Amino acid sequence: MIQIIGAVISLVGSMFIFLGALGVVRMPDVYNRMQAGTKATTLGSMLTLIGIGIVLPGWLGKLLLLVVFIIITNPISSHALARAAHHAGIKLTEKSVRDNLKEDYPKEDDNG
Amino acid sequence: MHKVKPGIILFVILFGLWLLLAGADRDELIVAAAASLVISVLFAGRASALGSVRLHPKAIAYAVIFFFVFLKELVHSTIDVAGRLLSPRLPINPGIVKVRTRLKSPLGRIILANTITLTPGTMTIETKGEYYYIHWIDIRTEDIDSSTEAIVAKFEKYLEVIFG
Structure with missing residues (x-):
């Protein structure tokens, strides 16, 4: 029984990771793709790892530690990538409503 | 005083990390506590950012x-x-x-x-x-x-x- 619960949680997690991959294909520009590609790992890998931890309780401590490290490092890497993309002057998609960062610091972005 | 609080928080983090990684074996816990204590005393000065955490x-x-x-x-x-x-x-x-x-x-x-x-x-x-x-x-x-x-x-x- 506990194995089935763990497996279902892992399955839901991998579904979120699949949705993230789908987002990378469907989204129109770098920033939206990054949203899909990096955020899916937050809940997706958390659920996958916790599901494994429920099936194998001996590993739960180490897996929770992995979740903590993902929570700490994931936002830093996605922030750094997005910031680098904006500084390199990559345009937002045509659908975008506005870009306050470009309005406030136009020079910085044009330098590339 | 401003070094004590970062040191305590650092110690708790390191010790918790050890507990999650290695489990609660009694002899190992003593070594872990000693090692955490040494590291947190040595690096308390550099971890001053942790001083802004409130503990009440x-x-x-x-x-x-x-x-x-x-x-x-x-x-x-x-x-x-x-x-x-x-x-x-x-x-x-x-x-x-x-x-x-x-x-x-x-x-x-x-x-x-x-x-x-x-x-x-x-x-x-x-x-x-x-x-x-x-x-x-x-x-x-x-x-x-x-x-x-x-x-x-x-x-x-x-x-x-x-x-x-």
Whole structure:
């Protein structure tokens, strides 16, 4: 029984990771793709790892530690990538409503 | 005094890390405690950012509440973004908005920025002092105050108590 619960949680997690991959294909520009590609790992890998931890309780401590490290490092890497993309002057998609960062610091972005 | 609190927090973090990694074997725990103590005494001076964490009971209770608020937002916004992705019209309304934070301590600001980035739909692109520039997948607001209300306020009110 506990194995089935763990497996279902892992399955839901991998579904979120699949949705993230789908987002990378469907989204129109770098920033939206990054949203899909990096955020899916937050809940997706958390659920996958916790599901494994429920099936194998001996590993739960180490897996929770992995979740903590993902929570700490994931936002830093996605922030750094997005910031680098904006500084390199990559345009937002045509659908975008506005870009306050470009309005406030136009020079910085044009330098590339 | 300003070195004692970072040292204590560092010790708790290191010891907790050991407990999760190695389990609670009695002889090993003594070694772990000694090693954590030495490291936290040596590096307490460099961990001064941890000094802005408040340790009174209200702050600790708010830290626990903050964790659950974060989990709720994470699930809620993940489902929201997943719904947008699966919809054939791809109903996104993206752009970069500017928001303001009331937090003063560097550690509090880092944790706020990372919380915003971890929540699907919003991503911190740049921080300049008290202003964050946030890529938002579905802009619903017009000016800086209403954007701040929509993105920052729900996390800020807890972090304000924890970090000041």
